[in-house]
Amino acid sequence: MKKKLLTAIAAGVPLVAAVYLPTASAQTPTPASAKPFDCASMPVRAPAGTEVEAVAAVRDVGGTIKGTGVLRGEVTGVPAFCKVTVTLTHPGEGDHATVTTWLPEKGWNGRFQALGGSAYLAGDNGVGMGTAVKNGYAATTTDAGVGDALDVSWALNSDGEVSTTPLKNFASRSQHEAALVGKEVVGAVYGRHAAYSYFTGCSTGGRQGYMEAQRHPDDYDGILADAPAVNWDEFEVATLWPQVVMSNEKTFPSGCELDAFTDAAVKACDSLDGARDGLVNDPERCDFDPRGLIGTKVACDGVELTVTAADAAVVRKIWDGPRTASGKKLWYGVPIGADLKGLAAVTTGPDGTVEGSPFPVPAAWVRLWLKKDPSFDLSQITYRQFTQLFEQSQAEYDEVIGTDDPDLSGFRASGGKLLTWHGQADQFIPTQGTVAYRKQVERKMGGSERVDDFYRLFLAPGTNHCGLNGTDGSADGLAALTAWVEHSKAPKTLPATLVDASGQSVTRDLCSYPEVSRYKGHGDPNVASSFRCLLPPRH
Numbered sequence: 001m002k003k004k005l006l007t008a009i010a011a012g013v014p015l016v017a018a019v020y021l022p023t024a025s026a027q028t029p030t031p032a033s034a035k036p037f038d039c040a041s042m043p044v045r046a047p048a049g050t051e052v053e054a055v056a057a058v059r060d061v062g063g064t065i066k067g068t069g070v071l072r073g074e075v076t077g078v079p080a081f082c083k084v085t086v087t088l089t090h091p092g093e094g095d096h097a098t099v100t101t102w103l104p105e106k107g108w109n110g111r112f113q114a115l116g117g118s119a120y121l122a123g124d125n126g127v128g129m130g131t132a133v134k135n136g137y138a139a140t141t142t143d144a145g146v147g148d149a150l151d152v153s154w155a156l157n158s159d160g161e162v163s164t165t166p167l168k169n170f171a172s173r174s175q176h177e178a179a180l181v182g183k184e185v186v187g188a189v190y191g192r193h194a195a196y197s198y199f200t201g202c203s204t205g206g207r208q209g210y211m212e213a214q215r216h217p218d219d220y221d222g223i224l225a226d227a228p229a230v231n232w233d234e235f236e237v238a239t240l241w242p243q244v245v246m247s248n249e250k251t252f253p254s255g256c257e258l259d260a261f262t263d264a265a266v267k268a269c270d271s272l273d274g275a276r277d278g279l280v281n282d283p284e285r286c287d288f289d290p291r292g293l294i295g296t297k298v299a300c301d302g303v304e305l306t307v308t309a310a311d312a313a314v315v316r317k318i319w320d321g322p323r324t325a326s327g328k329k330l331w332y333g334v335p336i337g338a339d340l341k342g343l344a345a346v347t348t349g350p351d352g353t354v355e356g357s358p359f360p361v362p363a364a365w366v367r368l369w370l371k372k373d374p375s376f377d378l379s380q381i382t383y384r385q386f387t388q389l390f391e392q393s394q395a396e397y398d399e400v401i402g403t404d405d406p407d408l409s410g411f412r413a414s415g416g417k418l419l420t421w422h423g424q425a426d427q428f429i430p431t432q433g434t435v436a437y438r439k440q441v442e443r444k445m446g447g448s449e450r451v452d453d454f455y456r457l458f459l460a461p462g463t464n465h466c467g468l469n470g471t472d473g474s475a476d477g478l479a480a481l482t483a484w485v486e487h488s489k490a491p492k493t494l495p496a497t498l499v500d501a502s503g504q505s506v507t508r509d510l511c512s513y514p515e516v517s518r519y520k521g522h523g524d525p526n527v528a529s530s531f532r533c534l535l536p537p538r539h
Contacts, residue, residue, distance in 0.1 A: 035191035037105055039082035042188045046088065047177040053087040053096065059105070065130035069148040071118060075130040080105040084185045088177060093165040097145035099178045101185040102133050109136030111482075112186055112194035114179055114220070116141075116205025119149040119361050122170050123178075128200075138194060140182030144174035150360050155368035162369060171401040172215060175208045179219040196485060200478060202226040202466040203429065206420065210437075211403045213418050217410035222417045222485040224477045227426055227466050231331075231404050231433045233397040236365040237390045238331035239428060240378065241322040242344035243356040244386050247379045249317075251310040252354040256300030258340040260307065261290050261315045265336045266501055274519030277526070278500030279462040279508075280337040282516045282536055283424050284432070288336060290315040318344060321430070324387045331390075332430035339464060342427035355379065359428065369397065406440035408455065418455040419481045421494060421510060423463030423472065431459065438513060448514070458494040458510040461517070462501070473498040473505065493533060509533070 039059045046052045062080045067073035082103045089096055100123075113132045115124040122144030132139035146154050146166050154166040179197070187193045199209050199220045209225025229235070246252050253261075269286035270276050280286060290312040298305045318340060321333030334340060345357040358378055367376045370389055381389070398404070411418065422434045438457050442448050463472040475496035483489040493509035500506055506526040511517050511533035523530030 037082070037189065039084075039103075039105075039189070042084075042185070044086050044181060044184055044188075047180045049090055050088045050177060051091055053089050055084070055086050057082060057084045059083075060102075062130075062133070065126050067125040067127040069121065069125050071121070071125050071127075071149055073125070073127040075127050075134065078130040078134050079107065081133045082189060084189070086181050086185070088181070090165065090173075095145045095165050095169060097142060097169055097174050097177070099140060099142045099174075099181040100129070101138065101140045101182045102129050103138045103186065103189050104133050104136060107136050108138060108190065110195040111137050112140070112183060112197040113137040114140045114175070114182060114197075114199045116175070116199065116201025116208040116225075117144075117149075118202075118204050120146065120152055120170070120364070121149040121204065122146050122174060122208075137198075138182075138186045138190075140178055140185075142174045142178035144169040146170050150364075152364045152368055155364070156372060156374075160372055162372065167369075167400065171403075172211050175212060176216045176219060179212070179216065196221045196482070198222045198224065198478070198481065198485075200224045203229050206230075207232060207401075207403050209418070213408055213411040213416065214403065214405045217408070217414045217416060220416060222419070222481045224481050225418065225420050226468070226477065227422050227429055228403075228420060228434060228437075229429055230402070230437050232401045233393045234331050234390065234402070235429060235433050236362045237370075237386075237393045238322050238430070239343055239362040240358060240366055240381075241331075241386070242318045242334065242340070243358045243378060244322075244381050244383065245314055245317045246344060246346070246356050247381070248383055249310060249314050251308075251314050252346045252356065253311045253314060253344070254298075254300050254305060254346070255341045256298050257305060257307055257311055258315070258344060260296065260298045261293060261312075262337065262340055263501075264288065264293055265290075269336065270501075273461075273517055273531070274521065275525040275530075277506065277519075278502055278504075279498060279506075280424065281461045281518075283336045285536065286336045290319070314344075315340065322386065322390065325384050330387065332432040332436075334427060335424055335431050337462065338425040338427040340427070342465075361428075365393075369393075404437055404440070406437065406444040408441055408445065412445070412454045416454060417481060417484045419458075419477055419484065419491065419494075420456070421458040421460055421468060421475060421477055421496075423460045423465060423467050425462050425467075425472075426465045428465040435459075435513065452490070452512065456491060457513040458491075459513060459516075460496060460498065460510055461508070462498055468496060471499070475510065495528065 039057050041055050041057045060083050062078040064076045084101045086099045115128045117123045123141035129139045157163045197220045201209050206225040206228030209223040210228050210230050212219050265288040268288040269280045273281035293307045296307045319333045322330040347357045348354050422431050442451050468475045480491040496510050498508050507528040509528045515533040516536050517531045518534050
């Protein structure tokens with residue numbers, strides 16, 4: 001069970017070592033520091049509403065940094081750095097949030113980078129910080145006073161009520177305070193402030209980046225926020241939908257059968273971009289009907305299974321997404337082409353009984369923040385109760401952690417740039433939630449062209465949750481962002497290496513939304529130059 005859980009987490013949250021490591025290679029010559037590098041404790045001004053409890057500074061020789069917690073991972077070749085730890089509290093609230101800043105002893109590139117978290121982890125586990133230092137950045141992260149990626153012990157207080165202070169820290173407050181503290185530490189150690197400040201994150205980290213743009217538009221010059229967990233109050237409940245469907249339909253397709261549906265859909269919709277390249281370029285146009293697989297034989301661990309009408313009905317509902325009992329659409333489903341096993345996982349007991357195995361992140365949200373009951377049986381949720389939970393989450397938590405305010409006028413006025421990529425095969429955060437947010441911003445702020453001036457979205461075919469720079473290829477979003485911020489070179493495309501259905505690496509230029517990539521009709525389909533970006537037919 002532990003191995004399976006770690007595998008799910010490694011696939012489902014942005015993971016430092018294997019997944020999310022922005023590695024901007026652009027180096028900006030910077031003048032020598034205004035004073036000799038001195039790794040020593042210093043006075044730090046407390047951000048408004050906080051008190052500084054402690055400040056500690058220690059020199060770290062670098063080398064290999066091993067990631068903490070369930071995410072683990074490691075980065076090698078990290079140069080010596082100064083590690084400054086500042087502990088903050090909000091008087092009367094009893095919390096203790098730690099802001100950690102790593103400053104390279106030599107070769108600082110003059111930039112500041114803050115790093116976001118994963119799942120219920122508010123900050124980086126060390127590997128992203130080490131990577132940032134290795135690339136010349138002074139880096140900051142915060143634990144917000146909460147725990148590891150799956151540690152939700154802070155959710156409820158001793159009375160069984162939601163603990164509002166740590167939730168507020170996790171949702172927004174601590175990231176802004178980390179920006180203020182981290183920048184001050186940089187100025188104290190180097191004797192001058194960073195020339196440019198950036199925020200990077202994926203999933204929870206992506207949501208935190210959007211939160212910064214919405215609520216604290218002056219904190220960063222550039223924000224790289226990938227596969228962002230915006231619309232948190234909605235999608236966290238929505239991602240429990242596959243389990244609710246299986247429980248209510250009393251049908252639990254095996255992992256092999258789920259893979260058969262995914263493979264068939266990819267095969268059917270592969271050529272929508274003009275080339276059979278193992279990548280579904282525009283899943284929203286894919287109209288594959290899972291009922292076409294009824295009666296198909298599937299080999300699974302030496303046993304031959306037959307796909308049933310009930311199996312197809314379950315998959316159809318999962319792809320369609322959650323709806324009310326009357327058919328009103330609540331949220332987006334798992335994208336066609338994404339791994340259905342992420343949210344529709346099952347377990348088989350010793351007696352052969354099959355039951356659902358909910359992904360831990362939405363399971364915790366529903367049990368703790370909505371039901372306030374750690375032992376609540378998720379398998380008993382009816383369709384009607386699901387709608388009630390969805391609406392309850394919206395009502396109670398949208399203003400706290402929804403992070404879906406489309407008014408980015410403050411960020412635009414500050415000169416900030418926001419860049420996002422999102423995998424179109426994201427099995428944990430529906431890609432269309434990010435697309436919907438971008439459309440809301442366009443409606444609020446004058447249309448697509450005006451929004452493109454400061455906010456660009458790139459969709460990555462065949463890419464799972466936070467999969468670039470990991471299992472599904474690579475893209476240097478931070479390099480594109482620094483070029484945009486520092487040299488006004490807005491990215492028309494985002495060069496990437498993707499992994500197709502056969503496991504082969506192919507190059508692609510990710511298109512700036514709403515454009516999609518289409519094969520030119522000639523040339524090697526494995527190279528980016530054989531494709532061009534065009535508006536999809538529905539536009």
